[in-house]
Amino acid sequence: MRALTWHGTRDVRVDTVPDPVLSAADDILVQVTATAICGSDLHLYRGKLPALHEGDILGHECMGRVVEVGRAVRDLRPGDRVVVPFVIACGSCFFCQRQLTSACETTNTGPGSLLNRKGVRPGAALFGYTHLYGGIPGGQAEFLRVPCANVGPLKVEEGLEDERVLFLSDILPTGYQAVLDAGVGPETSVAIFGAGPVGLMAAACARMLGADPLFVVDHHPYRLAFAQAAYGAYPIHFDEVDPAEVIIERTGFRGADAVIDAVGLEAKGSALETVMTNLHLEGGSGAALRACIAAARRGGTLSVPGVYAGFIHGFTFGDAFEKGLTLKMGQTHVHRLLPALLAHVREGRLKPEAIITHRLPLARAAEGYRIFDTRAEDCRKVVLRP
Numbered sequence: 001m002r003a004l005t006w007h008g009t010r011d012v013r014v015d016t017v018p019d020p021v022l023s024a025a026d027d028i029l030v031q032v033t034a035t036a037i038c039g040s041d042l043h044l045y046r047g048k049l050p051a052l053h054e055g056d057i058l059g060h061e062c063m064g065r066v067v068e069v070g071r072a073v074r075d076l077r078p079g080d081r082v083v084v085p086f087v088i089a090c091g092s093c094f095f096c097q098r099q100l101t102s103a104c105e106t107t108n109t110g111p112g113s114l115l116n117r118k119g120v121r122p123g124a125a126l127f128g129y130t131h132l133y134g135g136i137p138g139g140q141a142e143f144l145r146v147p148c149a150n151v152g153p154l155k156v157e158e159g160l161e162d163e164r165v166l167f168l169s170d171i172l173p174t175g176y177q178a179v180l181d182a183g184v185g186p187e188t189s190v191a192i193f194g195a196g197p198v199g200l201m202a203a204a205c206a207r208m209l210g211a212d213p214l215f216v217v218d219h220h221p222y223r224l225a226f227a228q229a230a231y232g233a234y235p236i237h238f239d240e241v242d243p244a245e246v247i248i249e250r251t252g253f254r255g256a257d258a259v260i261d262a263v264g265l266e267a268k269g270s271a272l273e274t275v276m277t278n279l280h281l282e283g284g285s286g287a288a289l290r291a292c293i294a295a296a297r298r299g300g301t302l303s304v305p306g307v308y309a310g311f312i313h314g315f316t317f318g319d320a321f322e323k324g325l326t327l328k329m330g331q332t333h334v335h336r337l338l339p340a341l342l343a344h345v346r347e348g349r350l351k352p353e354a355i356i357t358h359r360l361p362l363a364r365a366a367e368g369y370r371i372f373d374t375r376a377e378d379c380r381k382v383v384l385r386p
Helices: 039-045 164-169 171-181 195-208 219-232 243-249 271-278 287-295 317-323 334-346 362-374
Strands: 001-009 010-017 029-037 061-069 081-084 142-147 190-193 213-218 234-237 256-261 296-304 326-329 357-359 382-385
Touching: 001 362, 010 296, 010 362, 029 081, 029 164, 029 362, 039 362, 061 142, 061 317, 081 142, 142 287, 142 296, 142 334, 164 171, 164 334, 171 195, 171 256, 171 296, 190 195, 195 213, 195 219, 195 256, 213 219, 213 243, 219 234, 234 243, 243 287, 256 287, 287 296, 296 317, 326 362, 357 362, 362 382
Parallel strands: 190 213, 190 256, 213 234, 256 296, 296 326, 357 382
Antiparallel strands: 001 010, 029 061, 029 142, 029 382, 061 081
């Protein structure tokens, strides 16, 4: 089959690789009909995360049709359309029983996984996201083996176009969990840092839940313009003003009830942070975290769906303590969120496909990465078709 493979920093290629095969009784094989490039894929593309091997297949946002099922698969049959969550969960371990599926303690234990320094795995296996998370081949490919198929894949009806449901695989539940973790409800003041795909999904979900006012912070004018037009957000360009000052001023000089960091470790930080990151002495910049803490009111909540790794310099924990902030973060527990989100999409309350700007064949995936990485052509989201 043809698949997008990693060969080094900013070097991805569509190669011919062996077809996947069933390897466990509860596996399925899916013929991919749509896949997408995620903002967190760019961390891999830019060489910001460890434990990638040359030839690894990337991609964790995908959907398609079932073409083969293992003998223990109960509810899926060849021909069924499914969205594949990016988290692989067993459904029966200590954490899965508590619906904390991204913390599954059984799926990231195979020979492809990689232990951290203390011999502890970071949580569930993820599709196409380094050997730290299991080394499982990803979905930017013509076919995908899906383990634990009695737990993961979400069956969708024929009447829902791929683009309406594709983002149930990751960015929509990630944005939704971020606003739920932040305690967003009617008239909650919300500040979202980062207007990439997850930030925009968080904005859509926050508006659906009644957030008001809604601030979106970014430094790409076209992203801010979209957030304002699509979700009625107050746009803040962080290269032109101090976002915290603007947010505090417009919330009765208190700060936002809920702040969401949808940026993560690649926020532009100080010169010292840049040097330390380049020397691999820390895992990235704490600039976004500092800005979020500054923008939150006392007793507020900081929700972090942005990806972080390792040590973070300049994390102003004392300020968070002084404000009495609640911090919630982590990989998305996708599975428990999907039924409600599918209903919201089906009934038109959420239209995640609105953020798509680029549609390319899988053969042009490397071009899609370049466009998304450089923010060329006002790119918000790239969908690939095998």
